[in-house]
Amino acid sequence: MQYRRFGKTNLRLSVFSLGTMRYLANAENAQGAIALALSLGINHIETARGYGKSEEYLGKAIKAGLSVPRNKLYFTTKIPPTAEADSMRRYIDESLERLNLDYLDCLGIHGLNTWEHLEWVKAKNGCMSAVQSVVADGRVRHVGFSTHGPLEVILAAINTDFFEFVNLHYYYFFQRNAPAIQLAAKKDMGVFIISPADKGGRLYTPPQTLKDLCQPFSPLELNYRFLLSDKRITTLSVGPANADELIEPLRVADSDGKLTSAEISVFERLEKQQKIALATDKCSQCYACLPCPENINIPEVLRLRNLAVAYDMTDYGKYRYGMFENAGHWFPGMKANRCTECGDCLPRCPEKLDIPALLADAHERLNGKVGRRLWG
Known part of the structure; x- marks a missing residue:
């Protein structure tokens, strides 16, 4: 130790x-x-x-x-x-x-x-x-x-x-x-x-x-x-x-x-995989899309989508996504299906992502059982 x-x-x-x-x-x-x-x-x-x-x-x-x-x-x-x-x-x-x-x-x-x-x-x-x-x-x-x-x-x-x-x-x-x-x-x-x-x-x-x-x-x-x-x-x-x-x-x-050269090589492999898998749908987590009028935590939703698409981390994504609307200030934000397609976020996104479409896809992939904290 x-x-x-x-x-x-x-x-x-x-x-x-x-x-x-x-x-x-x-x-x-x-x-x-x-x-x-x-x-x-x-x-x-x-x-x-x-x-x-x-x-x-x-x-x-x-x-x-x-x-x-x-x-x-x-x-x-x-x-x-x-x-x-x-x-x-x-x-x-x-x-x-x-x-x-x-x-x-x-x-x-x-x-x-x-x-x-x-x-x-x-x-x-x-x-x-x-x-x-x-x-x-x-x-x-x-x-x-x-x-x-x-x-x-x-x-x-x-x-x-x-x-x-x-x-x-x-x-x-x-x-x-x-x-x-x-x-x-x-x-x-x-x-x-x-x-x-x-x-x-x-x-x-x-x-x-x-x-x-x-x-x-x-x-x-x-x-x-x-x-x-x-x-x-x-x-x-x-x-x-x-x-x-x-x-x-x-x-x-x-x-x-x-970090060893072997470890660095794996991290480079993970980055490459994300770029290939997500292509032009990759959210780079700049947070410029916020605030959302519907209080959707857009960057976090799209981070979970990034991980599900790139690395098949869907179970983790469902676990965290299920916390939205159920954990108060510990994990704030509404679920992605609350999006009204108002378009407020679109001109603020430097990557010109179709955020409403990505939110809908994230909700379809990640919406499962309601999550809760181990303690209140």
Whole structure:
């Protein structure tokens, strides 16, 4: 296991962190995953107030005793932004109690996704005044934020200079947040990548087309290598539903050097395949088509279509597309069949794409069962 400095926190974290959203089945399941993670060299465990009973299960494991001394192990929990300080103060107290901890190494404002959330953070008597008070009394050592929000909100949150780290989405198949990675690095913030296996493409169950294109590597391994080769990134979340799911990801935990010529060759093959398969229908994700009068997240819909057409990543596309209209600010936007063919987006598209036709095709390909978040 390799370790990296988590930005200005100066914590040295394992390049993989144990994420706890998916081990919700029972306390025994959680303890097994925690024990194996620690034995494999993971020294950072990340949870959240909203992850079902995750804090409670982690707290039971901490109370029972872990194999790594407390001063060598780092815990993060995340709490949603609140409009006023009292709620945040109460939530922090509750999380510390559930976790059986005297202090948190890191506290993340969870889901700083909208301009309204950012206003709550910036308000004089908002949630950050409570956070600052617990930093002052030593119960929280470092403060950051997690986000599923648009790039503009992420950049604005980073520019508040309130935060020492950021948890965000960034993968080979989703590079929209590259400017946020760059700004965070400039400000010496720790960078934590959310769910690269799942949100990064459901790469633990890749389609055969993608597997063939990635040979001699697996798609999951390549995505991890894409991220680990970037020294601006500190740590990647690995969120097993059970202990066994830790084994395959951690096979690359020591492979954090520059991309090899063989790996670069595969990435070039993937780019070539996308250009050939999509031809003149390729959306390059410039976001110039927004805003949409019907609030369709056009670039994200067309990104999912890109992946389905180029790499047969249809199951992943259906999984993410099913979240539209069902996940609120965590995954905003209406489904593509809401398009009225008003034409507002057409003159703004530098590639002159027939966006209404592509939206209709995306909906036909990807519309399936309604998606939902694991937790509310």
